[in-house]
Amino acid sequence: MVLNYIWIGFIIVAFVVALCRLIVFGDVETFNATINSTFGSAKTAFEISIGLTGVLALWMGLMKIGEQGGMIQLFSRAINPLFRRLFPDIPQNHPAGGSILMNLSANILGLDNAATPAGLQAMRELQEINPDKNKASNPMIMFLVMNASGLTLIPVSVMTIRAQMGASNPADVFVPIMIATFISTMLGVFAICIKQRIKLFDKVILGTFGSVALLIAGVIWAFNEMGPEKAQKVSNIVASFILFSVIIVFILSGVRKKINVYDAFIEGAKDGFLVAIRIIPYLVAILVAVGMFRASGTMNFLVDWLRVAVEGLGYNSNWVDAMPTALMKPLSGSGARGMMVDAMNTFGADSFAGRLAGIFQASTDTTFYVVAVYYGAVNIRNSRYTIPYALFADLVGVITAIWVSYIFFG
Numbered sequence: 001m002v003l004n005y006i007w008i009g010f011i012i013v014a015f016v017v018a019l020c021r022l023i024v025f026g027d028v029e030t031f032n033a034t035i036n037s038t039f040g041s042a043k044t045a046f047e048i049s050i051g052l053t054g055v056l057a058l059w060m061g062l063m064k065i066g067e068q069g070g071m072i073q074l075f076s077r078a079i080n081p082l083f084r085r086l087f088p089d090i091p092q093n094h095p096a097g098g099s100i101l102m103n104l105s106a107n108i109l110g111l112d113n114a115a116t117p118a119g120l121q122a123m124r125e126l127q128e129i130n131p132d133k134n135k136a137s138n139p140m141i142m143f144l145v146m147n148a149s150g151l152t153l154i155p156v157s158v159m160t161i162r163a164q165m166g167a168s169n170p171a172d173v174f175v176p177i178m179i180a181t182f183i184s185t186m187l188g189v190f191a192i193c194i195k196q197r198i199k200l201f202d203k204v205i206l207g208t209f210g211s212v213a214l215l216i217a218g219v220i221w222a223f224n225e226m227g228p229e230k231a232q233k234v235s236n237i238v239a240s241f242i243l244f245s246v247i248i249v250f251i252l253s254g255v256r257k258k259i260n261v262y263d264a265f266i267e268g269a270k271d272g273f274l275v276a277i278r279i280i281p282y283l284v285a286i287l288v289a290v291g292m293f294r295a296s297g298t299m300n301f302l303v304d305w306l307r308v309a310v311e312g313l314g315y316n317s318n319w320v321d322a323m324p325t326a327l328m329k330p331l332s333g334s335g336a337r338g339m340m341v342d343a344m345n346t347f348g349a350d351s352f353a354g355r356l357a358g359i360f361q362a363s364t365d366t367t368f369y370v371v372a373v374y375y376g377a378v379n380i381r382n383s384r385y386t387i388p389y390a391l392f393a394d395l396v397g398v399i400t401a402i403w404v405s406y407i408f409f410g
Helices: 002-025 028-069 071-078 080-086 095-108 112-128 138-148 156-164 170-195 203-225 228-256 261-278 280-295 298-312 318-328 333-347 352-363 367-377 386-409
Strands: none
Touching: 002 028, 002 280, 002 298, 028 071, 028 095, 028 112, 028 228, 028 261, 028 280, 071 095, 071 228, 080 095, 080 203, 095 112, 095 138, 112 138, 112 261, 112 367, 138 170, 138 367, 138 386, 156 170, 156 333, 156 352, 170 203, 170 352, 170 386, 228 261, 261 280, 261 367, 280 298, 280 367, 298 318, 318 333, 318 352, 318 386, 333 352, 352 386, 367 386
């Protein structure tokens, strides 16, 4: 229901703004661009879905091998103490726990192509135990808010783009990203725990988050000891090694269980193809609305007024130059990436705005895209309170990113 209102709101606001600019300023170009964006966005949505087909077929095929080989169940048992508390509605040792862990692990390592198939697999398994097939269950909401918080341990893509844009130290945003994304995830999960009346002050929950905090601190220390070039190289090697290891371990688990690995892969790959086709209408709907919103100039209008308001209150407005990335990220990952590159081009990769845009890009996620794709894959029509809490996690990430940027680069 919330997504329905937001979708309608984006389209109406975009049309009204474009129409007003046409009538008041005679801005025919913006009006035409707003209308034409519907065709371009629909084409983009289709191309994204088709592009996902091969990736989904590959990874859902591997997930099927892992499931039949027992690896998914092994992952489920490993994280069962924590997930039993955060996801009390998931039966003990259910394979959904392993798929959720695979998705979160891929996100943490910046492996987007591996994260989406694992996340879709998790949604399918959660839908199997969902008592109301049209309404998002509590575990689904917790899972999507975790995704929206954008927890990333190795922000390879941001560091790579900063290097391409001529940053003197592409990895200098690494520590701020770690802080922003961890706080965003932690507070997002805590908010859902309060909403779903999950016992927050549990030794397992607090112990796990405390351990992750120590792990992140250790990683931050290790990367700070390396030079920027070595840090980036190590990040790429670690991510690739873990990805390749997952593939090999899944295949070997199937061989050990004496299953027909090839047939299992084909079975899962077929499901991946069907999922890619199923999400096309949902992607077309959300990307058309986002495309109109951006083409109408509404995004630039919001940023300009924000700058006026901040300066009117007597505060430093340097961070406003990077806000298009933060505002676009919940709507479109590629759009936010474009805004980030634009900020680096305009102000410089080593400028305050250029660095902050990179931190925004890595410390939040494409909330509306994730909701549209993941819920669309299992035909969930009522998202309940998913979007407000996911946007809360995004907001925490944005505020924390601004705060740590002033500490490190202010």
